[in-house]
Amino acid sequence: MKKVMTLSTKMTTIRFPEDVYEKLKKQAAAKHISINQMVVESVQQFLEESATTNSTMESRLILNQVVKPDKIFADSGLVSVNGIYYRYLTSDNQAIQADMSYLVVEAVGNILTIKPIQK
Structure with a gap:
């Protein structure tokens, strides 16, 4: 029997300026992923880079x-x-x-x- 791993998620609302949203929508479509997935991946990448670059204010x-x-x-x-x-x-x-x-x-x-x- 194959064990399926489920991730706990939280929902939030993010408001984007219209021009930013349109760019995000085009990028997500070009990568064949959802806008949600695009945002999650971008935030994850930012957090990983921040943790490894010792970048403080x-x-x-x-x-x-x-x-x-x-x-x-x-x-x-x-x-x-x-x-x-x-x-x-x-x-x-x-x-x-x-x-x-x-x-x-x-x-x-x-x-x-x-x-x-x-x-």
Whole structure:
């Protein structure tokens, strides 16, 4: 006897702007799936990517920020970005150059990786 696995589901109402709905409808038709399945798959993909990229609101706000030399405190190993102090690593593992600006390229917890901006 074959065992059938059933998934528990919840129903919700989502309101789309008409132009977004029409695009969604066309995409779903092109893939030969329902709009519901298209939305569920898209949300699942978003959640999986969010979980694996360590993408927090804070990291999105500080990534690609330029850090001026006066905001890098090499003696304490701290950097100030948007008024918050973080520990830092340099992308090339070199010492901080006092006259150079840096770009925030990664944020993991309270540690930023910064990369020198070449003049």
